[in-house]
Structures are given as structure tokens and as C-alpha cells.
Amino acid sequence: MGEPKRYDVVVLGGGVNGAGVARDCAMRGLSVLLLERNDLASGASGASSGMIHGGIRYMMSDRSVTELACRDAGAIRRIAPHLVFRIPFLMPFASRAERATLAERAAWYATEVYVGTYDLFQPLKGGRPSTRLTAEELYALEPSLRPGLHGAVTLDEWGIDGARLCLLNALSAEAHGAEVRTWTEATRLLRDGGRVVGVAWRDRVDGAHGEALAGAVLNATGAWSPQWGRSNGVEVPMRPGKGVHLSLDRRFSNYGIICKAVDGRQMFVMPHEQESIVGTTDDDCYGDPDDLEATADEVAYLLEGVESLVPAIRGARVTRAWTGVRTTLYAYGATEDALSREHQVLDHAGEGAAGLLSFVGGKLASYRAQSEETTDLLLDRLGRGALACRTHEAPLPGGEDVPDVRELAARHGVAEGAVARLVYRQGARARDVLRLADEDPRLKLAVCRDEGLLAAEVVWIARNEKVRRLQDLRRRCRHGLAGCGGLDCARLAAQLVAHELGWDAERLRAELHDLLEVNWRERRPVLDGWQLAEEELLRAVHRGLGGV
Numbered sequence: 001m002g003e004p005k006r007y008d009v010v011v012l013g014g015g016v017n018g019a020g021v022a023r024d025c026a027m028r029g030l031s032v033l034l035l036e037r038n039d040l041a042s043g044a045s046g047a048s049s050g051m052i053h054g055g056i057r058y059m060m061s062d063r064s065v066t067e068l069a070c071r072d073a074g075a076i077r078r079i080a081p082h083l084v085f086r087i088p089f090l091m092p093f094a095s096r097a098e099r100a101t102l103a104e105r106a107a108w109y110a111t112e113v114y115v116g117t118y119d120l121f122q123p124l125k126g127g128r129p130s131t132r133l134t135a136e137e138l139y140a141l142e143p144s145l146r147p148g149l150h151g152a153v154t155l156d157e158w159g160i161d162g163a164r165l166c167l168l169n170a171l172s173a174e175a176h177g178a179e180v181r182t183w184t185e186a187t188r189l190l191r192d193g194g195r196v197v198g199v200a201w202r203d204r205v206d207g208a209h210g211e212a213l214a215g216a217v218l219n220a221t222g223a224w225s226p227q228w229g230r231s232n233g234v235e236v237p238m239r240p241g242k243g244v245h246l247s248l249d250r251r252f253s254n255y256g257i258i259c260k261a262v263d264g265r266q267m268f269v270m271p272h273e274q275e276s277i278v279g280t281t282d283d284d285c286y287g288d289p290d291d292l293e294a295t296a297d298e299v300a301y302l303l304e305g306v307e308s309l310v311p312a313i314r315g316a317r318v319t320r321a322w323t324g325v326r327t328t329l330y331a332y333g334a335t336e337d338a339l340s341r342e343h344q345v346l347d348h349a350g351e352g353a354a355g356l357l358s359f360v361g362g363k364l365a366s367y368r369a370q371s372e373e374t375t376d377l378l379l380d381r382l383g384r385g386a387l388a389c390r391t392h393e394a395p396l397p398g399g400e401d402v403p404d405v406r407e408l409a410a411r412h413g414v415a416e417g418a419v420a421r422l423v424y425r426q427g428a429r430a431r432d433v434l435r436l437a438d439e440d441p442r443l444k445l446a447v448c449r450d451e452g453l454l455a456a457e458v459v460w461i462a463r464n465e466k467v468r469r470l471q472d473l474r475r476r477c478r479h480g481l482a483g484c485g486g487l488d489c490a491r492l493a494a495q496l497v498a499h500e501l502g503w504d505a506e507r508l509r510a511e512l513h514d515l516l517e518v519n520w521r522e523r524r525p526v527l528d529g530w531q532l533a534e535e536e537l538l539r540a541v542h543r544g545l546g547g548v
């Protein structure tokens with residue numbers, strides 16, 4: 001262990017809030033260390049629904065949450081235009097009977113008024129106003145809906161790849177001088193009397209360990225905060241909520257569809273890339289956030305909710321069930337749905353830990369504004385005075401000069417579909433990836449046919465995007481998330497990464513095994529019958545061959 005290095009700020013947690021604060025601090029001239037115990041976005045930020053919406057649900061109880069999220073969504077679209085996609089939702093008017101009751105009609109009218117009020121926020125995020133659809137118009141747009149619906153209202157929203165949003169913030173922080181260490185856990189606080197003066201850390205890949213001294217420490221460890229706080233002598237109150245999503249093997253609709261679960265909770269199915277996503281549950285979660293899996297009950301609950309409007313969903317193959325933990329503010333007595341999505345920055349000075357702040361709650365959609373507010377507080381605690389924030393106007397990496405897909409595909413002789421995916425993920429940097437492919441045409445090969453993922457992108461990511469484990473590719477380019485769960489394509493990607501990072505055969509085997517285990521945790525709850533048997537067999541073959 002060498003001499004401890006000194007920073008202005010050490011940020012714990014490479015979710016969207018930690019990475020966002022690291023970027024903002026670095027852009028305002030502070031020296032920053034960001035520590036993430038797994039990969040960037042391996043917590044809630046990589047497991048969210050990825051909506052940078054206003055959260056229409058919160059409009060009544062938390063109007064300020066809706067307004068902040070809409071305003072920030074507008075800023076995120078500006079700084080990462082390539083990574084944001086438009087996703088209009090339909091809210092169908094459904095009745096069990098052929099003729100709707102008066103009460104149902106009143107409820108639909110109220111919905112129209114409610115959505116109309118949300119329209120007032122749409123200009124903040126560049127969304128379009130809602131529209132009332134007749135039954136005929138609804139079925140013309142979305143023939144997959146069950147018969148007998150009475151019309152719908154539309155709701156314009158934006159989606160984003162949350163994992164890449166974290167990465168881009170971390171890369172931008174690095175470009176502004178921050179040090180970003182992934183797979184590195186903050187093990188304990190360093191104290192000097194009633195002051196926190198830094199953290200001890202341990203690298204979980206190579207076993208290195210050390211200490212970092214800091215003027216201020218930000219705890220942005222999300223769902224891990226309460227436990228981490230307790231073991232370091234501070235309280236971080238939170239009401240964690242488990243959320244499960246399902247991925248289905250194909251697109252079932254052209255639009256997002258808002259459905260009702262059996263208990264009346266709102267849920268949705270939406271098209272995403274080549275698949276559909278169903279989400280989400282929201283249940284209090286007292287367990288270890290490292291040990292979460294979806295249950296068969298949760299899978300059944302979600303499918304039942306969608307089936308009420310999209311009957312064909314039962315014919316779908318569910319390819320994975322993924323979980324995340326919401327980091328909602330603590331409140332006793334409220335149901336999960338009614339919990340506030342507000343955020344707080346806690347100052348632990350009153351607990352004998354001056355210099356330590358914790359970020360709790362909030363939304364992915366408001367991450368930039370949350371980070372700005374937190375950075376303002378850190379500057380205040382460091383006595384640095386106010387320095388202007390620029391994160392709302394400076395593009396994230398790749399967000400400047402996004403290329404035209406057709407023109408790029410024609411110039412490099414690569415299929416438009418694959419280039420569209422590449423430009424979505426990499427923005428301006430897609431040009432560099434394709435230049436790499438021109439230099440070595442073998443890299444134009446698709447590593448994953450389902451995802452249209454080019455070998456060139458895998459190589460480029462291994463070189464430029466802080467990859468330390470094979471499973472990091474899941475969050476960089478969706479490698480291993482398609483129907484095969486990596487069983488078809490992981491070996492090729494693993495060999496490319498191994499070549500770039502200098503892994504020997506033993507390390508390659510271990511990384512493949514790890515990736516397939518991580519994927520298995522998301523696949524096991526959704527497999528049964530022959531599919532389960534087939535996949536068990538393939539896993540055994542992989543293990544038997546050592547995967548190489």
C-alpha cells in the first residue's frame with residue numbers, strides 16, 4: 001500500500017448520481033476520486049426502466065418531482081442526444097363490460113384532464129402534447145390490443161440507456177481529470193476525531209488496497225447506503241423497494257402501453273430495441289441488495305397485468321427477469337407506490353462525521369440536477385465558493401456532432417441496422433469504431449446477431465470504456481442480454497476482450513463462467529420445461545469445455 005493520495009472529493013458509488021457528481025465536481029475544477037465496488041451502473045441505474053420522464057404518477061403528490069424531472073430530461077436530451085429515444089405511451093380506456101359504466105366514463109374523463117395537466121410540463125422536456133384517440137384510431141395504431149377497448153389518451157415520453165448514461169458521466173469526469181476506479185470497494189471511512197478525512201479502498205479484481213484522503217466524502221452507494229452507513233457509524237434512512245422487469249424476445253407493440261396489474265397498480269409494456277420490456281413491481285425490500293432474484297410469483301404478476309390488454313403476450317418467450325432496488329426516502333405507513341420520489345443530501349456532521357454527505361432517493365431522470373445540487377453543497381463544505389455548473393450544456397462523450405446512420409453505413413459498407421445500434425450507443429464515436437473496422441475488416445463480423453453487435457465495437461469498448469470484467473460488456477453494449485443469454489456468442493466476445501486486456505486462458509475461463517452465472521440468475525426464474533433442460537445442458541457443455 002503506497003502513500004495515500006489526496007483529493008478534494010471522494011465519491012462512493014458509480015451509479016448515475018455518483019458518476020453525475022464526479023463529472024460535475026471535476027468540471028468545476030475539483031480533484032475527484034470515484035470508487036465503484038462493481039461495474040459502473042451495476043446498481044439501480046442499470047436496472048431502471050430507463051425513462052427520463054416526469055413521472056406523471058407523482059404529479060398530484062410530488063409536483064416538484066415531476067417538474068424537476070421534466071426540466072432535467074430536457075437537459076439530458078441536449079447533452080446526450082444520441083442516447084435518448086422517443087417513446088410515446090398509450091393509456092387505453094378499458095372496461096370489463098361492453099358498455100362502460102358512468103363511473104368508468106368519469107374516470108376516463110379525469111384521466112384526460114390529468115394527462116392534459118401533464119402537458120403543461122411537456123415543453124420542459126421537448127415532449128408533444130397528449131392526444132385523445134377513438135377506439136378506431138387506437139386499433140389502427142396498436143392492433144395487438146385486446147378487442148373491446150373504448151379509446152385511449154397518449155403520453156409522450158423519453159427513454160435512455162441508463163447504464164451508458166452512467167458510463168458517459170464517468171468518462172467525462174475522467175476527461176476532466178477525475179480518477180475513476182471500478183471494481184473497487186470503499187471499505188471504511190478514515191476519521192480524525194469528529195471529521196471524516198478519507199476512505200480505505202480495496203480492488204476486488206487484483207486485490208490491491210489503499211487509502212484516499214479527501215476534504216469531503218460523498219456516499220452515493222444507493223441501496224447499499226443504510227448497511228454501509230451503519231458499519232461506519234452513521235444512519236442513512238431509506239425505504240428500499242425491489243423492482244422487477246421482464247424482457248420478452250420480440251416487440252409486441254409499436255408504442256408503450258400502460259396496463260393495470262391485478263392489484264390496480266400501474267405497469268407497462270414497451271418496445272425496446274428488438275425486444276419488449278414489461279415493468280415493474282415495487283415491493284419493500286429488506287434483503288441484501290447483492291442477493292436479489294426475481295421470483296416466479298413476480299414474473300406471473302407482471303405477465304398477468306400485460307395480458308389484460310395484450311393477450312398475445314402469453315405466446316412470448318421471456319428471456320430474462322432483472323431486478324433493481326429503488327432508493328426511496330424513508331416514510332412509515334405509506335404504501336410503496338405512494339412513497340415520495342424526492343431526493344435528499346444528508347450531512348452527517350451531527351453524527352460525528354463532518355465532511356461526509358449521503359445522497360438518498362431521487363430519479364434517474366433528474367440525476368443531473370441532483371448532481372448539481374450535491375456539487376454545490378460539496379463546494380460549500382470545502383469552502384470553495386460558488387463555481388458555475390456547466391453539465392446542462394456541455395455534451396457527454398459522443399453527444400457532439402452525432403453522425404447520420406445511412407451515410408455512415410454506406411461509407412463503411414456495414415448494414416444500416418447495425419450502424420443504427422452503434423450510433424445510438426456511441427454517438428459521434430461510432431465513426432472511430434467503424435474506422436477500426438476498416439483497418440481490420442474481420443471486425444465487421446457480428447458478435448451477436450440478435451443485437452447486431454459488431455466485433456469492432458467490442459474491441460473499441462475494451463480499449464476505451466473501462467472494461468475490467470467480461471460482464472461489463474452487458475452494460476456497455478448489451479452483450480449477452482439477447483435470447484441466447486450469451487451461450488451462443490459469449491466465447492467470441494470473450495476472446496476479443498481477452499486479446500485486448502491480455503488475459504490468459506485461465507482468466508478467460510473464469511470471466512466466461514462469471515458472465516454465464518450472472519446471466520443465469522436472470523434467466524433461471526423465467527425458464528421451465530424443455531427450455532430449462534436445454535439451457536442446463538448447454539451450460540454443462542460450456543463448463544465441461546472450460547468455455548474455450
Ligand SMILES: Cc1cc2nc3c(=O)[nH]c(=O)nc-3n(C[C@H](O)[C@H](O)[C@H](O)COP(=O)(O)OP(=O)(O)OC[C@H]3O[C@@H](n4cnc5c(N)ncnc54)[C@H](O)[C@@H]3O)c2cc1C
Nearest residue numbers: 013015016017037043044045048049051186222243364365
Ligand atoms: C426497478 C426500477 C425502475 C426505475 N425506473 C426509473 C425510471 O424509469 N426513471 C427514473 O427516473 N428513475 C427510475 N428508477 C430510479 C433510478 O434508477 C434511481 O433513482 C437511480 O438509478 C439511483 O442511482 P444511484 O446512483 O443513487 O444508485 P445506484 O445506481 O444503485 O448506484 C449505487 C452504486 O454504489 C455502489 N456501491 C455500493 N457500495 C459501495 C461501496 N462500499 N464502495 C463503492 N461503491 C459501492 C453499487 O455497486 C452501485 O453501483 C428506477 C429504479 C428501479 C429500481
